Amino acid sequence: MEFLAAHHFLRAHLQARVPLPNADFAIFQRYLRPQILRKRQHLLLAGEPCTHLAFVTQGCLRSYSLNGQGHEHTLQFAPEDWWVSDIYSLLTQQPSTLSIDALEDTHLLLLAQADLETIYAQFPIFERYFRLLMQSRYVALQERVNASLSQTASEKYQHFLRKYPGIAQRVPQHFIASYLGITPESLSRVRRQL
Known part of the structure; x- marks a missing residue:
């Protein structure tokens, strides 16, 4: 640009x-x-x-x-x-x-x-x-901490998709799994289920 x-x-x-x-x-x-x-x-x-x-x-x-x-x-x-x-x-x-x-x-x-x-x-x-x-940013951080403690992998991924629309197609899946605090294999399962 x-x-x-x-x-x-x-x-x-x-x-x-x-x-x-x-x-x-x-x-x-x-x-x-x-x-x-x-x-x-x-x-x-x-x-x-x-x-x-x-x-x-x-x-x-x-x-x-x-x-x-x-x-x-x-x-x-x-x-x-x-x-x-x-x-x-x-x-x-x-x-x-x-x-x-x-x-x-x-x-x-x-x-x-x-x-x-x-x-x-x-x-x-x-x-x-x-x-x-x-x-x-502080509010988002608090939401993220709460989500990491209480949400399922599927809920975390759905929240991620809402927060970062379009990013799932742009970045490697292992980085998304790392962000969510789950393994890449777990992320693959969640994506298949959705």
């Missing part, structure tokens, strides 16, 4: 959530840096400090962690119109516990953590927008 189109995409995303004057967005977009990741390329590796928020304008990323045995656990998919980051690392500047990689060729707009306070002070509407974003 070309740079101008990416900015229009983000502008539409923001405008759907908060009232955003053109002049404010014109200044805000100066803080954005475009980046393209090729499939399997990493935006962030565990152990590095996370320094940016990334907005996906095209493609799909996933964030994941590794357990002590080296098994991956997918925490989030980030298709178009999603922000992704390791929020813990971004806010504390501690080394990241997550890695973020591209599942497809992906176009991003990066916003540096170092610029956030300046943006908040200059444009309170962005502080409101990011507060609303964090609130919705």
Whole structure:
């Protein structure tokens, strides 16, 4: 996606959530840096400090962690119109516990953590927008934890399909199984039953 189109995409995303004057967005977009990741390329590796928020304008990323045995656990998919980051690392500047990689060729707009306070002070509407974003992420996290504790594999998969429409056809099934906390074989059974 070309740079101008990416900015229009983000502008539409923001405008759907908060009232955003053109002049404010014109200044805000100066803080954005475009980046393209090729499939399997990493935006962030565990152990590095996370320094940016990334907005996906095209493609799909996933964030994941590794357990002590080296098994991956997918925490989030980030298709178009999603922000992704390791929020813990971004806010504390501690080394990241997550890695973020591209599942497809992906176009991003990066916003540096170092610029956030300046943006908040200059444009309170962005502080409101990011507060609303964090609130919705917290609610989604709580729903996910509750689902992992109480839902069947079939219910988890159906919820996944509602939350990430179209992703099931775009990403490998073993990543979806990892996200759901089930084995790929269990996911295959659930898909057959549905």
